[in-house]
Amino acid sequence: MYNETMFSDMFQMSAESWRIISHAPEARSGARRLLIHLAEALEVSAIGISFTDENTSYSWVERVEKVCPSIPCSPEAEILNIPFPSSSSYWFLEGFHDNQKALKPLLILLAEQWLHLNRRCNNEKKSMVKLRKPGKEALDNPAWIAVSPGAGIIRSRLRELSFSRKPILLSGENGCGKKYLAELIHSGGPNPSDPFTEPESGKTTGTLFIPDWHLISGEDRRQHLKDSRRLVAAAIPGKEAESLHGDWNERTGDQRSIIKIPPLREHREDIPMLAGRFLEKAIRNTGFQAPAISPAALESLIAYKWPGNIRELKEVMLWAVEGFDGRRITLANLPPAVRGSINLPRGSCPDLIANLEYEILREELSRQRGNISRTAHSLGLSPRQVSLRMKKYGLDPGEFKTPKLPH
Numbered sequence: 001m002y003n004e005t006m007f008s009d010m011f012q013m014s015a016e017s018w019r020i021i022s023h024a025p026e027a028r029s030g031a032r033r034l035l036i037h038l039a040e041a042l043e044v045s046a047i048g049i050s051f052t053d054e055n056t057s058y059s060w061v062e063r064v065e066k067v068c069p070s071i072p073c074s075p076e077a078e079i080l081n082i083p084f085p086s087s088s089s090y091w092f093l094e095g096f097h098d099n100q101k102a103l104k105p106l107l108i109l110l111a112e113q114w115l116h117l118n119r120r121c122n123n124e125k126k127s128m129v130k131l132r133k134p135g136k137e138a139l140d141n142p143a144w145i146a147v148s149p150g151a152g153i154i155r156s157r158l159r160e161l162s163f164s165r166k167p168i169l170l171s172g173e174n175g176c177g178k179k180y181l182a183e184l185i186h187s188g189g190p191n192p193s194d195p196f197t198e199p200e201s202g203k204t205t206g207t208l209f210i211p212d213w214h215l216i217s218g219e220d221r222r223q224h225l226k227d228s229r230r231l232v233a234a235a236i237p238g239k240e241a242e243s244l245h246g247d248w249n250e251r252t253g254d255q256r257s258i259i260k261i262p263p264l265r266e267h268r269e270d271i272p273m274l275a276g277r278f279l280e281k282a283i284r285n286t287g288f289q290a291p292a293i294s295p296a297a298l299e300s301l302i303a304y305k306w307p308g309n310i311r312e313l314k315e316v317m318l319w320a321v322e323g324f325d326g327r328r329i330t331l332a333n334l335p336p337a338v339r340g341s342i343n344l345p346r347g348s349c350p351d352l353i354a355n356l357e358y359e360i361l362r363e364e365l366s367r368q369r370g371n372i373s374r375t376a377h378s379l380g381l382s383p384r385q386v387s388l389r390m391k392k393y394g395l396d397p398g399e400f401k402t403p404k405l406p407h
Contacts, residue, residue, distance in 0.1 A: 013041040015276035015290035017110050025117035027051070028060055034114065035064040042103070045095030052088050084111040086159075105147040109273075112155065116188075148267035154181070154259065161259070162188035167231040169213065169248050171241070172261030175311030178234035181261065182209050185232060197229075204228055212236075214244055225251055264306040264313065271301050274310060278317035279329070291321070292328035294366065296359050300334060304341035330363040358393050361386070370400035 016037055024030035031049050039047045048063035082091045082104055091107050161168060162185050170178040186196045186207040194206035206229055210216070213233035216224075224231055237244055249255050264271070272293075280290045293301075297320075306312055320333040331339055360379070368374040376386045390397065 013038070014106060014110075014273050015280050016041070018113065018277060019280050019290055021110065021114050021117060025114065027118055028062060030114065030118065031062050032064065034110070035062060039064045042093070042096060042098070044093050047091070047093050050090055050092065054088060082107050084108070084115065087111075087115065105152070109147060147273060148270050150262045150267050151270060154261070157259075158184060158188060161185050163190060165230055166254055166257050167225060167233065167252050169245075169252075169258045170232065170234045170261060171237050171245070171258055172234075173236060173263045173309055175309035176261045176263055177310050178261060179209065179211065180310075181259070182207070182232040182234065186230075199224070206230070207232055210234065214238070214240070218247075221247075221251065264309045268302050271313065272298065274313055275301060275317055278314045279321065282318050282321045291324055294328055294330045294363060296331045296363060297329050297334055300331060300338050300341050304338045327367075330367055331359055332363050332367075357389070361389055361393065362395065365390075365395065365397065365400045368400075370397035372397060 017034060020033050020037055021030065024033050028051075031051070035047050035049065038044075046063060046065045048061060050059075050061045052059040080093045080096050080100065082093075084090060085108055089111070091111070096103070168182075168185065170181055172178055183196060186192065186194075189207075191206070195201065195203045196207045196209060197203045198209055198211065208224065208227050208229035208231050210224055210231065210233040212235070213221070214235040214237065224233070235244060245255075245258055248258060275293070276290065279293075283290065301313075301316075308315070316335060316338055319335055320329045324330070324333045361375075364375050364378055368378065372383050372386050372390075376383045379386070381389075389395075
């Protein structure tokens, strides 16, 4: 179901793209920086944006060409157009030969993120009003970062939810992002400078957030629904999900106001992008670039069941950057529970141990760029023991060395 190479490439491309967007949201200059990166990452002969502001007459076309021996820039190259979300603008790519189905949701997501930041940047310049800062998550990432169908449905409704005054119930497990989504809804609405608060704050305007709607009494629910503030409630449905949702429908008369947020294990295809965002945030101000992630580490992230959902993924990424070598995240940088999630082949205990030994040896050789002495020192083995194990598993140290650049 999952292609390791596709996920790894998407992970690295999305992490760097979001970094560029967050630092340069301004229309044309930010777009050009993003295009330069994408031209290299996608290995296209040319990539560009045809941008039109539907509210004004402002429009432009930005194009970046990449010429290399394997992909010559040719006027006959196939042109692929991908429209922006809710806009007449579009991407155009020439000479793209990889999986278009995998690329399309990523480009749509990047466009959505960039348009949102650019719009907010322009509004702040025009108004010169210092707005209330939403929660850190919402500020760092104003779009719903995910490409799965379920996340796409939530993204498509964000604008509608933000500008509606009706109460909203966010239903999902612990750690799946209920408060994060509530802050996005508030900050994307017409009055983001109004307070976003919980009941005990004493505020009478803005958004009222109730984090444990499933635990409060019926009388308290009635009182909160009468509050002058816009209500966004969050609940963990559990076994009483049907009665909880039925009670909400009865009180509000609006079934569409219940937003079900799926647990992370039900949208694993979003894990590379979410992990990339959390890694980029974790190393901010450290001087490092967003790290790559090894195939084995990525496989373990996808295979893990994530009982703590997105919140747990964020914590795992913080764990991972504490011991990484500044270049990439490996299996050894992940917590033991996540490392052990890879589906090793069924077999006897010696077979399972051999598989684990093979993965650890590969990871360390890669980190040490094929240097047997350093690998041995890191693993607490002698160089001879490392060499014997490499021979046993058919590993060539040359495949881990960084190729020298031609003079």
